[in-house]
Amino acid sequence: MDSTHSADSHHLIPYRAYVAVWLALVSLTGVTVGVSYLDLKHAAILVAVVIATVKCVLVILYFMHIRYERPVFTWILVTGFGSFGIFLLLTFADYFYR
Amino acid sequence: MSGSAAIPDDAGHPVPDAHPGHHDIMPYDPVGARMGMWLFLLTELLLFGAMFIAFCMYYIQHGWRFSLGSQELSTAMGGANTLVLLTSSLTMALAIAAMQRRNTRLSQQLMNATIVCAVGFLVVKAFEWGGKFAHGLYPTSDHMAELSQGEQIFYSLYFVMTGFHALHVIIGGVLILWVKRRVTKGLVTTDRLVMMENVGLYWHLVDLVWIFLFPLFYLIG
Numbered sequence: 001m002d003s004t005h006s007a008d009s010h011h012l013i014p015y016r017a018y019v020a021v022w023l024a025l026v027s028l029t030g031v032t033v034g035v036s037y038l039d040l041k042h043a044a045i046l047v048a049v050v051i052a053t054v055k056c057v058l059v060i061l062y063f064m065h066i067r068y069e070r071p072v073f074t075w076i077l078v079t080g081f082g083s084f085g086i087f088l089l090l091t092f093a094d095y096f097y098r
Numbered sequence: 099m100s101g102s103a104a105i106p107d108d109a110g111h112p113v114p115d116a117h118p119g120h121h122d123i124m125p126y127d128p129v130g131a132r133m134g135m136w137l138f139l140l141t142e143l144l145l146f147g148a149m150f151i152a153f154c155m156y157y158i159q160h161g162w163r164f165s166l167g168s169q170e171l172s173t174a175m176g177g178a179n180t181l182v183l184l185t186s187s188l189t190m191a192l193a194i195a196a197m198q199r200r201n202t203r204l205s206q207q208l209m210n211a212t213i214v215c216a217v218g219f220l221v222v223k224a225f226e227w228g229g230k231f232a233h234g235l236y237p238t239s240d241h242m243a244e245l246s247q248g249e250q251i252f253y254s255l256y257f258v259m260t261g262f263h264a265l266h267v268i269i270g271g272v273l274i275l276w277v278k279r280r281v282t283k284g285l286v287t288t289d290r291l292v293m294m295e296n297v298g299l300y301w302h303l304v305d306l307v308w309i310f311l312f313p314l315f316y317l318i319g
Contacts, residue, residue: 018191033173036319052310076140088147
């Protein structure tokens with residue numbers, strides 16, 4: 001394996017790791033389609049969002065390399081997604097307790 | 099290995115300089131460049147996130163009508179497009195992995211595959227929208243005006259959100275074409291890869307947005 005240090009090859013991830021992530025994403029797509037045929041009523045949208053969130057995390061960690069970046073990148077993302085979470089909660093709180 | 103102006107990489111090793119003498123103007127800083135890209139992607143999160151929040155609020159009010167609207171969308175077409183976009187994300191990630199291994203030819207072929215996926219996605223999307231237009235379903239149409247308020251909101255959100263997403267697919271596809279040309283010209287190389295990595299990040303964002311759009315619009319019927 002080529003282990004020379006160049007600016008961006010800080011971490012050489014094997015091709016098959018990417019393919020494994022892709023297989024997981026495709027499987028989860030199958031699961032989310034399958035679940036939609038069960039009659040879960042309003043829980044269906046929650047299940048769909050949970051599965052989508054898992055897929056989202058897989059893409060961010062592996063395809064977008066966050067797992068191999070410096071920790072500060074994770075903190076930037078936590079701050080960004082956390083802020084979005086606050087917007088979401090405040091909007092829901094406003095709606096339900098108005 | 100390097101001249102006096104070499105800049106250390108992530109691990110503190112000096113990096114061979116592709117453009118000697120230009121460091122004073124534009125130092126090569128891949129970590130900073132990627133960080134900047136992520137900050138930009140967070141603004142995209144807020145752009146699409148605001149629309150997701152709107153979707154959730156209206157779903158709470160008009161859940162049943164949203165289901166009616168969702169039944170009119172083709173799960174087969176949406177599912178096929180999901181697979182196309184997931185695969186395009188894989189080929190883009192592999193294209194960068196190939197460049198890291200100095201395999202330019204493979205990388206360019208993988209970028210071609212990504213662009214083919216992008217075009218394929220847009221073709222399917224065009225057929226979907228075309229089908230809706232043919233049935234008189236588009237914002238401001240007479241048919242839309244006859245529907246319930248919930249269905250009107252559902253279709254409006256559908257067109258706005260998939261429209262914004264399709265715009266991102268188009269921009270992403272053009273960016274990949276552009277970065278591929280820069281690889282051909284030798285401006286993006288294994289040692290100066292960050293431009294391609296950032297285009298890759300943009301492309302994965304397009305995938306991320308669709309991962310949420312697909313179940314919310316197509317699978318709540």
